[in-house]
Amino acid sequence: MENKQKIAVVTGGSRGLGKNMAFSLAQKGNDVIITYVNSKTEAEALVKEIEAIGRKAYALQLDLNNFKSLDGFISSLSSTLKEKFKTDKFDFLINNAGMGKTIPFEQVTEEIFDEFLNVHYKSVYFLTQKSIAHMNEGGRIINLSSGTTRFANPGYSVYASMKGAIETLTKYFAKELGAKGITANVVAPGPIETDFNNAAIRSNPQMKGFLATLSPLGRVGQADDIGGVVAFLCSEDAKWINGQRIEVSGGINV
Numbered sequence: 680m681e682n683k684q685k686i687a688v689v690t691g692g693s694r695g696l697g698k699n700m701a702f703s704l705a706q707k708g709n710d711v712i713i714t715y716v717n718s719k720t721e722a723e724a725l726v727k728e729i730e731a732i733g734r735k736a737y738a739l740q741l742d743l744n745n746f747k748s749l750d751g752f753i754s755s756l757s758s759t760l761k762e763k764f765k766t767d768k769f770d771f772l773i774n775n776a777g778m779g780k781t782i783p784f785e786q787v788t789e790e791i792f793d794e795f796l797n798v799h800y801k802s803v804y805f806l807t808q809k810s811i812a813h814m815n816e817g818g819r820i821i822n823l824s825s826g827t828t829r830f831a832n833p834g835y836s837v838y839a840s841m842k843g844a845i846e847t848l849t850k851y852f853a854k855e856l857g858a859k860g861i862t863a864n865v866v867a868p869g870p871i872e873t874d875f876n877n878a879a880i881r882s883n884p885q886m887k888g889f890l891a892t893l894s895p896l897g898r899v900g901q902a903d904d905i906g907g908v909v910a911f912l913c914s915e916d917a918k919w920i921n922g923q924r925i926e927v928s929g930g931i932n933v
Contacts, residue, residue: 684709684710684735684764684766685708685709685710685770685771685913686709686710686711686712686760686764686766686768686769686770686771687701687704687709687710687711687712687769687770687771687772687773687913688711688712688713688714688756688769688771688772688773688810689701689704689711689712689713689714689773689775690713690714690741690743690773690774690775690776690806691714691715691716691775691776691777692711692713692714692715692722692725692738692773692775693713693714693715693718693719693721693722693725693738694715694718694721695871695902696775696823696868696871696902696905696906697713697773697775697776698713698721698725698902699902699903699905699906700773700775700905700906700909700910701713701725701729701736701906702725702728702729702906703903703906703907703909703910704771704773704906704909704910704913705729705732705734705736706732706910707910707913707914708734709734709770709771709910709913710734710735710736710764711729711734711735711736711737712736712737712738712739712756712759712760712769713725713726713736713737713738713739714738714739714740714741714752714776715738715739715740715741716740716741716742716776719738719740722738723738725738726738735763735764737759737763737764739752739755739756739759740752741776743776743797743798743802743803743806744794744797744798744802745797746797746801746802746805749802749805749806749809750809752806753806753809753810753813756769756810756813757813760813767813768813768814768815769813769814769815769818770814770815770817770818770819770913771818771819771820771821771913772806772807772810772814772818772819772820772821773821773823773909773913774803774806774807774820774821774822774823774845775821775823776798777798777799777823778794778795778798779838780834780837780838781834781835782834782836782837783833783834784836787836787837791837792837795837795838795841796841799838799841799842799845800841800844800845800848803822803845803848804848807820807852811856811859811861814859814861816859816860816861817859817860817861818859818860818861818862819861819862819863819864819912819913819917820849820852820856820861820862820863820864821863821864821865821866821909821912821913822845822846822848822849822852822863822864822865822866823845823865823866823867823868824842824843824845824846824865824866824867824924825838825839825842825867825868826867826868826869826870826926826928826931826932827839827842828842828843828846828867829867829926829932830931830932842867845865846865846867846924849863849864849865849922849924850863850922853921853922854922857921862918862920862921862922863921863922864912864920864921864922864923864924864925865923865924865925866905866908866909866912866925866927867924867925867926867927867928868900868904868905868926868927868928869894869899869900869926869927869928869929869931870890870899870900870928870931871899871900871901871902871904871905872887872899872900872901872902887899890931893931893932894928894929894930894931895929895930895933896929896930898929899929900927900928900929904927904929905927908925908927912925
């Protein structure tokens with residue numbers, strides 16, 4: 680099946696950063712498949728928003744903490760591409776899905792560690808591996824990391840160390856998938872005012888104010904500070920960017 684229309688898969692695309700990424704990609708002329716864990720209503724609402732601007736969209740359920748569900752998801756993705764998009768391959772994989780907790784190092788349990796390991800590293804590793812056979816040559820992989828791999832934020836030892844692993848893994852994606860014309864890059868946001876980590880920034884004005892003082896621009900980030908960067912990295916203008924970590928943090932702790 681020939682695929683002329685570019686298709687992006689955005690994990691965790693129903694809310695927050697992922698929602699803005701998906702919509703930004705659609706605004707740039709791409710069709711979009713988003714995944715959600717529990718937010719089916721929000722996901723379906725975003726699908727309608729994307730369809731309203733003339734692009735195709737579809738939502739699939741995916742829980743990265745349930746590692747054994749990956750094969751079933753890939754099967755659903757393949758069926759969706761054929762039935763809804765009339766093709767057998769997609770172009771862009773945006774590994775955005777994640778969860779957050781602020782936990783002091785000495786209080787981290789094995790259960791919490793394993794959940795972060797599944798969601799932020801193991802499932803990203805193998806979802807990407809299983810997706811390659813369904814990606815077009817010349818595709819793009821965008822992995823989401825965090826400013827906290829560059830500067831330490833107490834309570835983020837698990838989250839940031841997994842993201843550090845993702846940053847190393849991205850270089851290997853770039854190196855080993857280059858023969859297929861597939862590039863791989865990291866986008867690393869700084870503090871963003873969304874519902875991530877139980878809306879830690881949005882619901883805590885004192886924290887928000889403090890974080891704003893760390894940026895030369897005097898504010899924390901918003902979702903629309905990130906989505907356009909991801910869409911750019913999936914554009915022809917970014918075809919020669921590969922194996923890079925691009926921090927989108929307003930220059931925090933510069």
